[in-house]
Each structure stands twice: as C-alpha cells, then as structure tokens.
Amino acid sequence: KQEVTQIPAALSVPEGENLVLNCSFTDSAIYNLQWFRQDPGKGLTSLLLIQSSQREQTSGRLNASLDKSSGRSTLYIAASQPGDSATYLCAVIKGGAQKLVFGQGTRLTINP
Amino acid sequence: DAGVTQSPTHLIKTRGQQVTLRCSPKSGHDTVSWYQQALGQGPQFIFQYYEEEERQRGNFPDRFSGHQFPNYSSELNVNALLLGDSALYLCASSLVGRASGEQYFGPGTRLTVT
Numbered sequence: 001k002q003e004v005t006q007i008p009a010a011l012s013v014p015e016g017e018n019l020v021l022n023c024s025f026t027d028s029a030i031y032n033l034q035w036f037r038q039d040p041g042k043g044l045t046s047l048l049l050i051q052s053s054q055r056e057q058t059s060g061r062l063n064a065s066l067d068k069s070s071g072r073s074t075l076y077i078a079a080s081q082p083g084d085s086a087t088y089l090c091a092v093i094k095g096g097a098q099k100l101v102f103g104q105g106t107r108l109t110i111n112p
Numbered sequence: 113d114a115g116v117t118q119s120p121t122h123l124i125k126t127r128g129q130q131v132t133l134r135c136s137p138k139s140g141h142d143t144v145s146w147y148q149q150a151l152g153q154g155p156q157f158i159f160q161y162y163e164e165e166e167r168q169r170g171n172f173p174d175r176f177s178g179h180q181f182p183n184y185s186s187e188l189n190v191n192a193l194l195l196g197d198s199a200l201y202l203c204a205s206s207l208v209g210r211a212s213g214e215q216y217f218g219p220g221t222r223l224t225v226t
Contacts, residue, residue, distance in 0.1 A: 102154030
C-alpha cells in the first residue's frame with residue numbers, strides 16, 4: 001500500500017527566505033508526482049507535476065525534484081512572500097486508474 | 113476555458129439524511145474522481161468514473177455512490193449520513209490516456225453533518 005508522508009507538518013519562516021518542503025513515498029513504482037497548494041477551506045491548485053521519467057520541474061519561484069529510487073520529492077520555494085502562505089500537498093499516482101495518494105500536507109506561514 | 117466546477121459550495125445535513133453533490137469537469141476532460149478531505153488531513157480517494165462507469169474505488173462504504181452522465185459531469189451520493197462524513201468533498205477531472213495524468217480540482221463542497 002502506497003503511503004505518502006510530508007515533513008514538517010507546519011513551517012513558519014520570515015519573508016524573503018528560501019525554503020524546502022519534503023515529501024516521501026513508500027512505493028517507488030509511481031507514474032508521476034504532483035504538488036498542490038490549498039488555501040484555507042478552498043480546493044486544490046496544481047503547482048507542478050513531475051512525470052516518473054523526469055528529475056525536476058520549475059515554475060517561476062518554484063522548483064520540484066523527484067528521486068524515485070529513494071522515494072523522495074522536494075518543493076523548493078525561492079524568495080518566499082506572505083502570499084505563499086498556504087498548505088502544500090504532494091500526491092503520487094500509479095499508472096492505470098490515475099488514483100492520487102496524498103500526504104497530509106505542510107502548513108506554511110510566511111511572516112512579513 | 114471553464115475549470116472544474118462543483119455545487120453546492122456548502123451544505124448542512126442531519127444524521128441519517130441523504131446528500132447529492134455535483135461536479136462538472138474541465139472542458140475536454142472525460143474522467144471524474146471524488147475525494148474526501150477531513151479537517152487537517154490530506155484528501156482520500158473515494159472513486160473514479162469514466163465512460164459512465166465506476167473505474168476504481170477507495171476504501172469507502174457502499175453508502176457512498178456515484179454516477180457519471182453522458183456529458184461527463186458527475187454526482188456523488190451519500191446515504192445515511194454520519195457525523196464523520198463531515199468534510200470537504202473535492203472533485204477532480206482528468207483525461208484518460210493522457211501521458212501526464214494531471215488532475216485538476218474544483219473548489220470543493222463543504223458538508224457539515226449535525
């Protein structure tokens with residue numbers, strides 16, 4: 001059974017810092033990994049998707065990496081801003097039926 | 113290009129009642145998945161519909177059922193509501209056969225069972 005873990009559960013940093021969020025998964029036979037952002041009480045916004053054949057993806061100040069062999073992914077946020085405050089979720093998907101398995105998320109607070 | 117839409121936004125029901133939630137997928141998508149997200153937790157997969165049939169199901173009881181219509185929209189039905197069914201219900205759409213398998217989520221329906 002695939003399990004996804006995100007550490008830490010919560011993180012608070014001052015504005016302007018670079019930071020890394022971690023995601024680990026137990027079954028390396030994944031098809032892709034997706035990072036999402038969730039604002040309180042809202043739906044999920046897809047940030048980055050990394051296919052199993054890729055090592056990383058970048059979008060603006062965000063960079064996500066994937067190491068299937070070690071079962072790890074990281075989301076790097078450069079020059080953090082108060083608007084980045086949200087919960088960040090990672091999810092993995094196996095081939096076939098496209099079922100996402102989520103971690104519990106990291107609640108990020110950027111202090112002005 | 114319309115994204116994933118869900119209705120209603122919020123819903124309050126009493127234990128034992130039944131509820132129906134609705135989802136319209138992103139334009140061009142043919143697959144709809146439903147997830148339940150309890151407070152402070154990651155979303156949990158309920159089931160997925162493709163070609164009007166349930167394609168895969170998570171670890172949820174038969175009280176949870178669904179339907180997909182010819183226009184790809186979908187409904188989630190929950191019977192005999194329990195207090196523990198209170199959660200944010202998320203709908204996601206995707207395109208079967210697309211290599212990336214990227215899923216797009218709607219804003220969710222907040223269900224409160226009293």
